[in-house]
Amino acid sequence: MKKATSMVMVASLLLSGIVDAKAEWIKDQQGKWEYFSSDEIIHNFYSEKTTEFVKPVKLPQYYQADPRWSFKRYGMSNMKISGCVPTSLSMVISGLKQDVTPVQVADYIYDTSMEMNTLFSGTSSLGAIAALEHWGFNYRIINSKDDLKNALKNGNIVFGAVGHGIFVKGYSTHAIILSGYQNGNTHAVDPDNPERTNKWYGIDDIWDQRSMELEDNSAGGPFMVIYK
Incomplete structure (x- = not known):
């Protein structure tokens, strides 16, 4: 029974938005929970006051100082x-x-x-x-x-x-x-x-x-x- 109670408490925290801001489950604009896989922490975690979330477009990372072309x-x-x-x-x-x-x-x-x-x-x-x-x-x-x-x-x-x-x-x-x-x-x-x-x-x-x-x-x- 203790294990079941703990699971209910965790679910309650998630749904209320009180969970640690480092959590990676975020509610989207349609009200569905989505796992955000980026390594970057989203500091403004979903709460009753934060209902809008649009996932960033995944792009490759290039740097202008890459030694393959930096001095061209x-x-x-x-x-x-x-x-x-x-x-x-x-x-x-x-x-x-x-x-x-x-x-x-x-x-x-x-x-x-x-x-x-x-x-x-x-x-x-x-x-x-x-x-x-x-x-x-x-x-x-x-x-x-x-x-x-x-x-x-x-x-x-x-x-x-x-x-x-x-x-x-x-x-x-x-x-x-x-x-x-x-x-x-x-x-x-x-x-x-x-x-x-x-x-x-x-x-x-x-x-x-x-x-x-x-x-x-x-x-x-x-x-x-x-x-x-």
């Missing part, structure tokens, strides 16, 4: 220093359509446009769009923080350029990939730092740190939804 040079810089956009896009393309490397994406942008390491260091949002269209993807520019939240709640993948803050400690800008939603947070994939990637961050903070640089806004904004 494009114009005024190399992949390690300024390859965040092609590296980020290669993860999306590989995860949703076909395997490509960051170098393949960088080669295309550099060889077919002036949008990577020519007039400025890095890749503009127009360069990102050129690569997406080449690999058969569509895009939509995000116009507001609410638009960003709704896109993530709807299960979309978002490419974003951010400035100083969580992902950038200096005065440069950086590209990341966002997907998933949990109580005002989203899951970020960072092509640069293993300590920052595959973790959950506040959407308000990410939006406040969006890049204001001209190159990152040349398509109309620094954030865009990517879809097939």
Whole structure:
């Protein structure tokens, strides 16, 4: 009888949302319990006040500093220093359509446009769009923080350029990939730092740190939804 009582107590804790925040069972938007297999802890565990959860899209992890391509040079810089956009896009393309490397994406942008390491260091949002269209993807520019939240709640993948803050400690800008939603947070994939990637961050903070640089806004904004 003691064993049966313990099982009832555990089930009760799970259903009430009082269980430790490190638990990996999360209630989805349809009210079903789903096992979240990511190694990353979701800090905002389901409770009566947290009813929305959208699982992040599983993508391969590439790094711009990978020794296989980190020192390949494009114009005024190399992949390690300024390859965040092609590296980020290669993860999306590989995860949703076909395997490509960051170098393949960088080669295309550099060889077919002036949008990577020519007039400025890095890749503009127009360069990102050129690569997406080449690999058969569509895009939509995000116009507001609410638009960003709704896109993530709807299960979309978002490419974003951010400035100083969580992902950038200096005065440069950086590209990341966002997907998933949990109580005002989203899951970020960072092509640069293993300590920052595959973790959950506040959407308000990410939006406040969006890049204001001209190159990152040349398509109309620094954030865009990517879809097939």
